[in-house]
Amino acid sequence: MIYPIIKAFGDEVVTGEELPGEQITDEVIQKIADSDALIGFLTRRGNPDAGGVWKTHRWVIEEITTAINNKKKIVEVRETGVDEQGGIVGDRQHIIYDESARDKCIVEIIKTIGKWHSIERIKLKLLPEDCIQEIFPLLRNADLRCTYKIMTEDGEERAESVTKVVSINPGGLFLQKMCPASHLYKCTLNIRGSTGSQVMRLQIPSAFI
Structure with a gap:
C-alpha cells in the first residue's frame, strides 16, 4: 500500500x-x-x-x-x-x-x-546548455541580477527572491541560494535591460524504504 x-x-x-x-x-x-x-x-x-x-x-x-x-x-x-x-x-x-x-x-x-x-533544499542548476554559454561571459558584470520565483501547480507565482549565479566546475552554473526541492521555478537574469528567463522542474532524490 x-x-x-x-x-x-x-x-x-x-x-x-x-x-x-x-x-x-x-x-x-x-x-x-x-x-x-x-x-x-x-x-x-x-x-x-x-x-x-x-x-x-x-x-x-x-x-x-x-x-x-x-x-x-x-x-x-x-x-x-x-x-x-x-x-x-x-x-x-x-x-x-x-x-x-x-x-x-x-x-x-x-x-x-x-x-x-x-x-528539502538543493542547488538549482541552470539549463539548457546554449543558455549557459550566453550567461558565462556575464558572471563578472556588476550589473547582473538574478531572481527566481516558485511557481505553483495552478500557475501562480510566489514572491520573488534574489540570489547569485555561481560557476561550479565541472558541474555548470547554479543558483547560489539553496532552494526548496520539487517545485517549478522561473529564473530571470537581468542586466541593463536585457532579460532571459527559463522554467525548470526538480525532483527529490530517491527514498529507501
Whole structure:
C-alpha cells in the first residue's frame, strides 16, 4: 500500500529484503547509505509475551540504526503492541500502525513524506546548455541580477527572491541560494535591460524504504 504513495511524490522506492539471519547485509547497508530517507516497518513477530507485547524483526531495527548513523531522514511505522525498544531507536518519533485503522497510518505517512519534501533544499542548476554559454561571459558584470520565483501547480507565482549565479566546475552554473526541492521555478537574469528567463522542474532524490 505504501509504494504508490512514495512514487506519487516522484520518489524512487528501493526495498530492503527479509533476512532469516536477522542481520542486514553489506548490500542493504550500502543501499541505505546511498538513499535520502528510510521508512522502517516494525511489525509483530511471533507471539506476545505475558504482558501482551510483541517482538519485532531485529534486521529492521538494524536498518533504522544504520540510517541514524548515516544521518538520513527516518520514520518508524510501529504496529500496535510492538515493544517500544527504547534507546537509539525507541526514543525517536514514530507512526502507529493499527490494522483496524490503516487509513490513519497512511495519512500520517503522507504527511511525513510531504514534510520531507517541503524542507528539502538543493542547488538549482541552470539549463539548457546554449543558455549557459550566453550567461558565462556575464558572471563578472556588476550589473547582473538574478531572481527566481516558485511557481505553483495552478500557475501562480510566489514572491520573488534574489540570489547569485555561481560557476561550479565541472558541474555548470547554479543558483547560489539553496532552494526548496520539487517545485517549478522561473529564473530571470537581468542586466541593463536585457532579460532571459527559463522554467525548470526538480525532483527529490530517491527514498529507501
